[in-house]
Amino acid sequence: MTQITRCGFAALVGAPNAGKSTLLNRMAGAKLSIVSPKAQTTRFRVLGILMRGASQILLVDTPGIFKPRRKLDRAMVAAAWNGSDDADVTLLLVDSRSGLTEAVQEIIDRLAQTGRTTWLVLNKTDLVPASALLPLTAAITEKLPVEHVFMVSARTGGGVEDLLDKLASSLPEGPYLYPEDDLTDLPDRLLAAELVREQIFMQTHEEVPYGTTAETESFQERPDGSVRIEVTIYVGRTGHKAILIGNGGQKIKQIGERARKQLASLLERPCHLFLNVKERSGWDEERARLRAIGLDDVP
Ligand SMILES: Nc1nc2c(ncn2[C@@H]2O[C@H](COP(=O)(O)OP(=O)(O)OP(=O)(O)O)[C@@H](O)[C@H]2O)c(=O)[nH]1
Numbered sequence: 001m002t003q004i005t006r007c008g009f010a011a012l013v014g015a016p017n018a019g020k021s022t023l024l025n026r027m028a029g030a031k032l033s034i035v036s037p038k039a040q041t042t043r044f045r046v047l048g049i050l051m052r053g054a055s056q057i058l059l060v061d062t063p064g065i066f067k068p069r070r071k072l073d074r075a076m077v078a079a080a081w082n083g084s085d086d087a088d089v090t091l092l093l094v095d096s097r098s099g100l101t102e103a104v105q106e107i108i109d110r111l112a113q114t115g116r117t118t119w120l121v122l123n124k125t126d127l128v129p130a131s132a133l134l135p136l137t138a139a140i141t142e143k144l145p146v147e148h149v150f151m152v153s154a155r156t157g158g159g160v161e162d163l164l165d166k167l168a169s170s171l172p173e174g175p176y177l178y179p180e181d182d183l184t185d186l187p188d189r190l191l192a193a194e195l196v197r198e199q200i201f202m203q204t205h206e207e208v209p210y211g212t213t214a215e216t217e218s219f220q221e222r223p224d225g226s227v228r229i230e231v232t233i234y235v236g237r238t239g240h241k242a243i244l245i246g247n248g249g250q251k252i253k254q255i256g257e258r259a260r261k262q263l264a265s266l267l268e269r270p271c272h273l274f275l276n277v278k279e280r281s282g283w284d285e286e287r288a289r290l291r292a293i294g295l296d297d298v299p
Pocket residue numbers: 014015016017018019020021022023034035036037038039040041042062063064065123124125126127152153154155156
């Protein structure tokens with residue numbers, strides 16, 4: 001008898017900083033999307049592929065949804081909604097400490113219009129008393145019909161197994177869309193640029209990371225099994241370039257070193273990473289730059 005398999009898409013939608021990347025990583029058990037305490041770090045969809053029993057859960061991480069101003073921001077928001085368009089289930093992730101904020105309200109309004117199958121996932125339950133969760137659930141479900149409610153902590157893993165089990169049993173019957181051992185469809189070169197950007201977020205402050213983007217220029221497999229990767233970091237301002245490079249090149253060296261180690265462990269082979277810092281004001285308005293980081297252009 002052949003086993004019945006299930007396969008489907010689950011989109012994570014939430015306000016910036018709700019914990020989408022952390023939850024995705026927790027569910028997939030591997031580091032797929034960059035996690036940073038600073039908001040709006042996820043710029044494109046990352047697909048986590050997760051096997052649970054005879055189900056293949058395809059997780060889509062989306063950028064935080066917020067009021068778009070710059071072209072880059074608009075593209076991020078469009079990507080967020082596109083990412084969840086084709087999903088079988090939309091997981092509305094809400095930071096239970098900040099609760100029903102204006103940003104959450106906006107997402108709820110939009111979800112209500114689309115009529116998608118939505119599950120409410122209250123996250124960061126490790127930060128609030130249990131008694132706060134029911135009123136929050138009531139306030140949200142009053143505005144948006146949801147099929148299920150889960151209370152999780154992406155950080156500790158609490159409640160995440162229940163969510164995974166429910167997903168696994170609810171997805172439509174069908175063949176797997178990806179080979180079982182694939183973890184992500186995030187191309188390696190995009191991963192390299194993301195890891196560099198993550199280090200910039202971790203090692204610089206204030207507006208520097210937001211005015212910066214990273215792109216992989218070349219990615220070459222070498223006969224000895226290693227890879228040679230060149231990443232260009234674009235900065236919007238001269239001052240930022242100096243900060244990124246640091247005294248005697250110390251800062252950029254550290255960024256490169258940490259990113260290289262992570263990349264080598266994720267790609268499971270030695271990596272040679274070369275970083276270049278270039279100044280280009282207005283990069284966030286340029287079409288080519290947006291495409292390079294995986295965002296389709298939007299008007
Ligand atoms: N205490 C606690 N912190 C959490 C939890 N989940 C996420 N965080 C923290 O919240 C912050 C934001 O998490 P991310 O996963 O980057 O959030 P995101 O929603 O992907 O953010 P964007 O990329 O801006 O959309 C990080 O500092 C996480 O460590 C949780 O369950 N408990």
